Amino acid sequence: MMYLFGFVLLLLTGAVVVLFAMLGELSSRVTPGSGGSPEDVRPLLDVPVGRAPERWPGPLAELAGAEQAVALVLSTACTSCAKVAGQLRDQPELVAGQHIGVVISTADRQRGDEFVAQHGLARLPSYVDEQGEWVVREFGINTSPSALVFQRGRLVSAFVFTDAAALRAAAHPAKEAV
Amino acid sequence: MSDTDERPPERSGGKTRRRILGTIGAGGLATAAAVFGRSAPAFAGNYGCCNLAFTPGSSRYIGWSSCTSYRLCPNCLGKYIWYCSKSPSMDCGCCELYSGNYNWQYSGATCYYA
Known part of the structure; x- marks a missing residue:
């Protein structure tokens, strides 16, 4: 009787272990950030709204003349930036039909170039910004992942975000006239 | 019940059964460790x-x-x-x-x- 009880107990324990394992596998297979949530996007308040940069880096020049464009600011020191870069690479629909460029803030150009290559960002207009010099000087931005929304070359809004899909949903309504 | 009742002597297979159950238990623990030990990205x-x-x-x-x-x-x-x-x-x-x-x-x- 005791052995039967022990066997049944062991069987139940195994079933519980397998159940949790299945739940864990299911959870790990769900694409992270699929859809995102509004909480994943926060507005940046202390930004020079209405400012047009004195100089657009060459790779980002096409953003200057676009009716609406977004510059994503990532950093090589930021792992949440690596996540966003992975989303841009794996979900091209997030950037389809958009004027989107990527600014990679980094301590040195080599690390920036490696980041671009590692995450497949070369297919987007991308600029390696050593020391974040351009974004800091022009907009006072030293946080990533962040997004700068431009209309006809002027900054209209800026956000900090942790999910690219959530950012896309939040950035589209930004149509304030400058 | 008689005061002289004694527990029956442990049969020689008892140790073997305990060893088998212990092995099964250890195997279950190892399986759980292997499954839950992997960290998600x-x-x-x-x-x-x-x-x-x-x-x-x-x-x-x-x-x-x-x-x-x-x-x-x-x-x-x-x-x-x-x-x-x-x-x-x-x-x-x-x-x-x-x-x-x-x-x-x-x-x-x-x-x-x-």
């Missing part, structure tokens, strides 16, 4: 959302205050300080000090509620 970084060259525990991790003030590396050529968003409610500051050829020398970081 994470983007937490090695300090909050910072991808530091040196992590807490390393002698070259000097903390945020020391890193940003250069105190422990007067001969460093420069520093790279950047902030990252770990979650909707938490940001982190990441600091790296480097010498020539951008060789990282020291790291520091801090996280705070946004």
